Amino acid sequence: xxxxxxxxxxxxxxxxxxxxxxxxxxxxxxxxxxxxxxxxxxxxxxxxxxxxxxxxxxxxxxxxxxxxxxxxxxxxxxxxxxxxxxxxxxxxxxxxxxxxxxxxxxxxxxxxxxx
Amino acid sequence: xxxxxxxxxxxxxxxxxxxxxxxxxxxxxxxxxxxxxxxxxxxxxxxxxxxxxxxxxxxxxxxxxxxxxxxxxxxxxxxxxxxxxxxxxxxxxxxxxxxxxxxxxxxxxx
Numbered sequence: 001x002x003x004x005x006x007x008x009x010x011x012x013x014x015x016x017x018x019x020x021x022x023x024x025x026x027x028x029x030x031x032x033x034x035x036x037x038x039x040x041x042x043x044x045x046x047x048x049x050x051x052x053x054x055x056x057x058x059x060x061x062x063x064x065x066x067x068x069x070x071x072x073x074x075x076x077x078x079x080x081x082x083x084x085x086x087x088x089x090x091x092x093x094x095x096x097x098x099x100x101x102x103x104x105x106x107x108x109x110x111x112x113x114x115x
Numbered sequence: 116x117x118x119x120x121x122x123x124x125x126x127x128x129x130x131x132x133x134x135x136x137x138x139x140x141x142x143x144x145x146x147x148x149x150x151x152x153x154x155x156x157x158x159x160x161x162x163x164x165x166x167x168x169x170x171x172x173x174x175x176x177x178x179x180x181x182x183x184x185x186x187x188x189x190x191x192x193x194x195x196x197x198x199x200x201x202x203x204x205x206x207x208x209x210x211x212x213x214x215x216x217x218x219x220x221x222x223x224x225x
Binding site: 044056107 | 202
């Protein structure tokens with residue numbers, strides 16, 4: 001079966017712009033989580049959606065937002081980009097909400113560079 | 116709060132053993148382990164639940180000490196394919212968000 005698909009794979013944006021990243025989960029998976037990965041910081045949790053509802057939110061400013069559609073596809077938006085937002089953004093999908101004794105499947109990520 | 120992993124990096128020769136530790140300041144409900152190879156997505160290894168038993172997968176196993184709020188990942192007779200960055204993720208309650216540690220970079224040399 002197809003894995004988790006993230007688009008685009010690479011993105012270069014200018015400070016102050018906004019960006020939208022997309023994540024298509026594995027078919028049948030209803031939970032999507034987003035993480036920011038930077039060198040030395042590991043995987044920082046952004047938010048999790050399950051059946052179009054945000055379940056959990058990490059400690060990120062309001063410039064970071066997300067949503068999930070009825071087909072479980074999810075988008076993440078970052079407004080007013082800052083240089084520090086440069087990172088690999090990963091999404092992970094699972095059948096049920098993360099933590100309910102379930103494995104999460106990660107996508108390849110979107111590499112965002114802010115210049 | 117992010118769990119703390121140790122060591123941050125380790126270099127092994129093929130066939131050697133390694134232990135990676137994951138500690139939290141909070142009481143834990145579960146610990147998840149993932150491995151990420153360079154340029155690839157993290158891949159699930161195993162989950163350990165509070166009150167559960169030690170788990171194993173081939174030559175990789177893990178334990179969960181609830182009292183110490185700590186988990187350890189054991190890699191025995193390491194293979195070249197074990198190289199990568201290992202992340203532990205912790206939950207402080209059922210269904211709560213998964214918080215990952217900073218990762219442990221493991222390199223296995225021939």
